Amino acid sequence: MSIDIGADIDAFIAGLPKAELHLHIEGSLEPELMFELARRNGVEIPFDSVEAVRAAYDFSNLQDFLDIYYAGAAVLLTRRDFEDLAFAYFQRAAADTVRHAEIFFDPQTHTDRGVAMAEVIEGLLAGMARAEAELGVTSRLILCFLRHLDEAAAFATLEAAEPWLDRIAGVGLDSSEVGHPPSKFQRVFERAGTLGLKRVAHAGEEGPPAYVHEALDLLHIDRMDHGNRSMEDEALVQRLAAERMTLTVCPLSNLKLCVVDDLKDHPVPEMLRQGLHVTLNSDDPAYFGGYVNDNYRELAHAVGLTRQQLTQMAKNSFEGSFLSEADKTARIAEVEAYARAAG
Template identity: 70%
Template sequence: MTDLDSFITGLPKAELHLHIEGSLEPELMFALAERNGVAIPFASVEDVRAAYAFSNLQDFLDIYYAGASVLQTEADFHDLALAYFDRAAADGVLHAEIMFDPQTHTDRGIAFDTVMRGLLSGMAAAQTKHGMTSALIMSFLRHLTEDAAFETLAVAEPWLDRIAAVGLDSSEVGHPPAKFARVFAAAREKGLKLVAHAGEEGPPEYVYEALDLLQVDRIDHGNRAMEDRALVERLAGTGMTLTVCPLSNLKLCVVSDLVDHPLDRMLAQGLKATINSDDPAYFGGYVADNYRAVAQARGLSRKDLATLARNSFSGSFLPPSAVAAHLAAIDAYMA
């Protein structure tokens, strides 16, 4: 391990953009398929990995939803979550805000309560095992209707005290944030934080809609905001956190090469960017892999990396006292 590798691994950090279903490694997919008697369209772990050559977001989503079919029981969701937390802890993650897609499961007959109990028990196990804190973000699938999102919000009602925020993910192009303005307003009235994928494949206008119509607390991705100078100035001026995912951007062809990634330009223009892994089982790396890849491609300094780590805590939904403690830990690490 190089000095930079060990520095990145040891740097205290939070992860704010992680789809728990997207941390389903091929080995666990096969184990759960066998455990639950579920047929999957792959003959081997190697076949799954070979299928991970995507050309766009939809190619990825097709495999992602097929993989999710093996998740059937509370134990499956527990095992999925704890496997992610084990990997994240090894990468120096002290706090994770994980997204889950309940509609992916309820639409195939899995009870919302089953998903929640499994994820929450995995989160509790991670706190006991690693001392890691975590929070849940319930994401609406944007290729479905707003009425379907309202139905999910209603089903989630008994669990809302265990859910930190709602989000918006899945196919971005053709499904603008405006489509979900009313359900986001309803979630805000229930005291939930709000995040949304915007400006990954969709245009800068989608980022404006997420800000103005959804009134989000955080933007997931946000790369294409860089195309609009006024938008960049607005995001920088308000301190809006962007949860950037470099290896995801590469795998989904949002950038053709990490040498072209805008992360350092984001920092230079005052944007509160963070580094995250998105769907690490599918995109070739967990959070430290993302730090390493973009640091090498863009020549990021240790100071830049520490800034990104600080942003991950100050952009989190942790209480101010916890944020302050984590920032102090980064200061001590840098000293």
């Protein structure tokens, strides 16, 4: 009986329309593409095979992951590389019935290696345009500041991106969280707001609930990335629920980085019970062993998610997106129609 229920849930997830709101495009670099780009660009990488790369994906914490993440990014050099990277992700997303994706990119990872901002952004935009034309997947681009670098570097990055700000939806904050509180970037987020950009930030993954408070009160975020440790602060949970703050939760990432020891202990069911506006996402899928449907499926099996809960999180993903209100309404209606038809 349980096998039949599992197969039924898997089939439901496979066809469920959804948006992905927490995806680092550099983190979708599969080992096969890494090797292809290394050969194309004549870049030496510290691995002799695809298998060696996959074997290296044995992390004990966020920093271990980031070390290999930055090593892999070294193969990305040209506009074509970034277009190929983006389109490869969108092909996987389309197969997972992702209708819309809002992708993070880390320009400092590339500009600090001497890659021009234009190569990065124009390549990603080309991949996004191709995905919409060929796959029907719409997307938005979010520029992230690396929080282990200083405020001045973030300001310089924002300034360098100004020619493309009409095609960038927002700014974000990622990389090593502990020791780099959101308050470090308050002024650059204020500047981004004056430029009309949406604001998101990683908070409460490894960092404490205090970082979540700072993201809300100092960065004035429109959406929160991760937010798991908010559950340690009852008043904060109530506030997040009252404000309908969207949380972009990444279950397989949490497991891989030891934020949770076992998926069966993941806080998503309790988050939903307390009225939090939860979405499921893949974070860095090439490194964490699963794209968005893998996150839906594995969490569903681990904690017993229902069709109603899965449908609600898919609806949340569109409601929490930066689509127009008309587009949100249309996409949410698509989710509801699918759920009704699926029985």
